[in-house]
Amino acid sequence: MRHIDPEQLALLALGDDAAMSDDLGHLAGCDRCRSELNGLRRTVELARADDGDDGWLAEAAPLPPPARVWDSIEAEVRADRERDARAAARAPQPATRPEPQSPAAAEPLPASGPAQVVPLDDRRRRSRTRAWWLVAACLVGLVVGVIIGAGARWNAKQAVTPGREEVIASTSLTALAGTPSDAAGKAEVVRLDDRLQLRVDARNLPLREGFYEVWMFDPGTNTMQPMGSLDVGHRTSFAIPSGVDIARFAGIDVSAEPFDGNPEHSAESVLRGQLRR
Amino acid sequence: MSASGPDRPVEDEQLAERFVSGEETALREAYDRWAGLVYRLGRRCLPSGADAEDLTQATFVAAWRGRHTFDPSRGKLGGWLLGIARRQLMDRLRAMQKERAVTEKLGAAAPAAPPDPGPDRILDQLVVADELTRLSQEQRRVVQLAFYDDLTHTQIASVTGMPLGTVKSHLRRGIERLRDSWEEVDRAAYRPRATGSAGTR
Numbered sequence: 001m002r003h004i005d006p007e008q009l010a011l012l013a014l015g016d017d018a019a020m021s022d023d024l025g026h027l028a029g030c031d032r033c034r035s036e037l038n039g040l041r042r043t044v045e046l047a048r049a050d051d052g053d054d055g056w057l058a059e060a061a062p063l064p065p066p067a068r069v070w071d072s073i074e075a076e077v078r079a080d081r082e083r084d085a086r087a088a089a090r091a092p093q094p095a096t097r098p099e100p101q102s103p104a105a106a107e108p109l110p111a112s113g114p115a116q117v118v119p120l121d122d123r124r125r126r127s128r129t130r131a132w133w134l135v136a137a138c139l140v141g142l143v144v145g146v147i148i149g150a151g152a153r154w155n156a157k158q159a160v161t162p163g164r165e166e167v168i169a170s171t172s173l174t175a176l177a178g179t180p181s182d183a184a185g186k187a188e189v190v191r192l193d194d195r196l197q198l199r200v201d202a203r204n205l206p207l208r209e210g211f212y213e214v215w216m217f218d219p220g221t222n223t224m225q226p227m228g229s230l231d232v233g234h235r236t237s238f239a240i241p242s243g244v245d246i247a248r249f250a251g252i253d254v255s256a257e258p259f260d261g262n263p264e265h266s267a268e269s270v271l272r273g274q275l276r277r
Numbered sequence: 278m279s280a281s282g283p284d285r286p287v288e289d290e291q292l293a294e295r296f297v298s299g300e301e302t303a304l305r306e307a308y309d310r311w312a313g314l315v316y317r318l319g320r321r322c323l324p325s326g327a328d329a330e331d332l333t334q335a336t337f338v339a340a341w342r343g344r345h346t347f348d349p350s351r352g353k354l355g356g357w358l359l360g361i362a363r364r365q366l367m368d369r370l371r372a373m374q375k376e377r378a379v380t381e382k383l384g385a386a387a388p389a390a391p392p393d394p395g396p397d398r399i400l401d402q403l404v405v406a407d408e409l410t411r412l413s414q415e416q417r418r419v420v421q422l423a424f425y426d427d428l429t430h431t432q433i434a435s436v437t438g439m440p441l442g443t444v445k446s447h448l449r450r451g452i453e454r455l456r457d458s459w460e461e462v463d464r465a466a467y468r469p470r471a472t473g474s475a476g477t478r
Binding site for chain 2: 006007011013014039043044048049063065066068069070072076077080232233
């Protein structure tokens, strides 16, 4: 069978009347030409869709992202590089260590690589934090690009404006039993000049009546310090009262709370983590 | 995808190679080439400019950290990158949707719904519009006259003074290249993830 000439198909896709001919008969019986024509038609339609719209696509000179976006990316990449260099310095053996391959490497899982198998000790808290992240990630199979992206952004900000804002402790938050395993989050304690803030970001928390509350708690005594309600899906900042010792209240808990006016913890925790410096 | 149009295939392959091997200058070049598109996608689909910036940043950091998973035999760097942007966008939209559902349950005023044409379509439109700017000047002129001025190929020939055969060839090649650009992105977006994280979504 002779197929329709490709130039002719393009004209048909454009609705060029002069192109209308006896191709229609062929089209009716030929899947290949019809599918080709459909692809071209959709292309024309995608390009023309802008016309009737508010012209947003046709902006002559679309605004590029502000320079700070690149600055933040660069800061994150630099932080990755420095961390890898430190890890490499600590782990003397392989000069040609394999590049990190994390299970969801297309998403920004933080830090992978040999540090995960380095034995834990106090001098290697960073490694432990990283290992912890990876284990948590593997265990719950979470894919939380957004959170980490946002979290990394804080780091980036910190790196861009040194001295003003400093992350002094952080933890990932992982789902407790009974919570969907893709629920996850991250908490950080940030020093802003002389104030301390707790920043929490959580994703994929199940919908329910009520709200989610963030707590700092003492893992030894389970004394709970309420911080406030969580803006799910957004990084939420809480002022840490100056009387709260973050070394003691290192546990971070997110609980599901009903609207019952009872300020006490509902005993229904959904996410937990422990801050590490 | 686009950057990889017939005009610069070699440069694009080299860029992809350098990117995968961890050359940071390649990250900057990829950013210069695609960040505008990702940012516009965010501006169009997310509530605030800050969200669009965050999407752009997260996309490039994720791509960089996951660069080892890019497989040139399965697609082009641009399509792969925009596939990551699309997933990042979807994560954000899903989170917003959940919040909206919660807000609605509580009877409060819900924030605006995402724009009417779905994000996939907006991405395709952006990709096509972007690719259009990368056609050769002559080809672009012919295609634009057909798209936006609704001229037939014979009218275009008389307006531009180009031979009819040249007009037809520009139209065909131009539209096919635009088609390839969005098809590449769609393939990257719907391809099963090349990772072991099955079942997490």
